[in-house]
Amino acid sequence: MASTPTNELGAGLIALTWGVLAYLMFLMLAVQVAMDFYTASVVGAIGHDAVRQAAFAGGSPNARAEAERWLRTRIGSSVNIETVSWDTTDGVVSLNLAVRPPTVLIGTPGLATSRRFEHRFDVRNETPQFARPR
Template sequence: MTRRHAAMLRDDRGAGLVALPWAVMAFLTFLMLAVQVAVHLYSASVLTAVGHDATRRAAFGGGSPAAIADAERWLRSRIGTAVEIEVLRWNTTDDTVALELAARPPSVLMDTSAVIGQRNIERRFEVRRELARFAGSPWGSSS
C-alpha cells in the first residue's frame, strides 16, 4: 500500500459514526410510516365490513328502532375503542336502511395525517329492507 492510499484511508476514519445514526433514523421513520399506513388500511377495512354487517342486521330486523339500537351496539362492540367514531347516523325509509359512518383511525406514535392524506374514514351503507316470508302467510307463496 502506498503512502497516498494510507493517507486517504486515515481521512475517512469516523465517517461511519456520523452517517449511521442518520441512516437508522431514516429507516425507523420509513418503518413507522409503513406501519401507520397499514393500520389505516386495516381500520378502513374493518369499518367497511362491520358497517355493512350492522346495516344488514338493522335491515333484516325491519329497520325498527330496536333493531337499529341492537345493530349499533353490535357495531360498537366489534369496532372497539381503538377507532374513534365521529359520525354514526342511521336513516330509514320504507324500503331501505342507511348508515353514515365516519371514524378516525388510531395513530402510531406520530400523527401522519398530512403524509397519508385523508385522515377520517367515511363510509355510507344502504341496504334494502327484507321482510321474512313465512309459509302460510298470504305473502309467502309465489303462486
C-alpha cells in the same frame, strides 16, 4: 501526487445513524399504511354487518339502536368513531359512519386530523313472505 491525510474518524457512525433513522421512518410509514388498510377493512365489514342486522330486524329505531351498540363494541376503542347516523327511507336502511383510524405518527397533529374514513352502507329492508300450503 501526494495525498493529504484527512481525519474521517466518526464519519461512518454519522452515516449509520442517518441510515437507521431513514429505515425507521420508512418502517413507521409502512406500519401506518397497514393500520389504515386494516381499519378500513374492519370498519367496512362491521358497518355492513350492523346495517344488515338493523335491516333484518325491520329497521325500527330499537333495531338501529341495538345494531349501533353491537357496532361500537365490535369496533373497539382503538378506532375513534366520530359520527354514526342512521336513515330509513323507502324500505332502505342506511348507515353513515365516519371514523379516525389509530396512528403511529407522533407529533403530527395536522396529518392526524386530516385522516378520516367515511363509509355509507345501504341495505334494503325485505321481509320474507312465505306461501301458505293449500
